[in-house]
Amino acid sequence: xxxxxxxxxxxxxxxxxxxxxxxxxxxxxxxxxxxxxxxxxxxxxxxxxxxxxxxxxxxxxxxxxxxxxxxxxxxxxxxxxxxxxxxxxxxxxxxxxxxxxxxxxxxxxxxxxxxxxxxxxxxxxxxxxxxxxxxxxxxxxxxxxxxxxxxxxxxxxxxxxxxxxxxxxxxxxxxxxxx
Numbered sequence: 001x002x003x004x005x006x007x008x009x010x011x012x013x014x015x016x017x018x019x020x021x022x023x024x025x026x027x028x029x030x031x032x033x034x035x036x037x038x039x040x041x042x043x044x045x046x047x048x049x050x051x052x053x054x055x056x057x058x059x060x061x062x063x064x065x066x067x068x069x070x071x072x073x074x075x076x077x078x079x080x081x082x083x084x085x086x087x088x089x090x091x092x093x094x095x096x097x098x099x100x101x102x103x104x105x106x107x108x109x110x111x112x113x114x115x116x117x118x119x120x121x122x123x124x125x126x127x128x129x130x131x132x133x134x135x136x137x138x139x140x141x142x143x144x145x146x147x148x149x150x151x152x153x154x155x156x157x158x159x160x161x162x163x164x165x166x167x168x169x170x171x172x173x174x175x176x177x178x179x
């Protein structure tokens with residue numbers, strides 16, 4: 001029961017628009033939780049395991065969940081999504097963010113998978129050093145999504161290990177923007 005004045009108009013609207021119920025379930029691993037979106041199939045058949053952010057180019061939901069600080073793995077099953085966290089992260093802080101990502105995804109109507117190819121500039125190559133592989137992953141999972149949210153993009157051009165300088169290219173429209 002809602003009492004007058006207990007919820008602002010924005011929060012009340014938010015609760016009515018976001019009407020998907022997501023239940024959690026335990027797993028044998030205390031660092032993993034199952035998130036079960038009620039009445040929604042996650043996978044029609046098979047499973048999909050995202051062991052690192054660089055593999056999420058095919059799934060906007062997995063990419064969104066990996067953008068939550070502390071998430072280390074995302075796994076899709078038939079009717080659930082298992083999320084694994086870093087040992088030192090707290091479910092108390094992570095659960096609301098994961099709930100939000102799942103609800104946002106399903107209420108947006110976006111597909112679970114896309115035909116998007118991985119970005120070629122941040123593809124980790126066999127001869128890349130550990131530092132370069134890490135830089136490419138940070139660009140792909142942390143920097144590029146923020147730049148794309150502002151309507152632009154960036155391209156990784158290289159890393160000068162002796163100086164520690166990253167080389168990135170941004171389209172002129174992004175460089176000139178006030179943000």
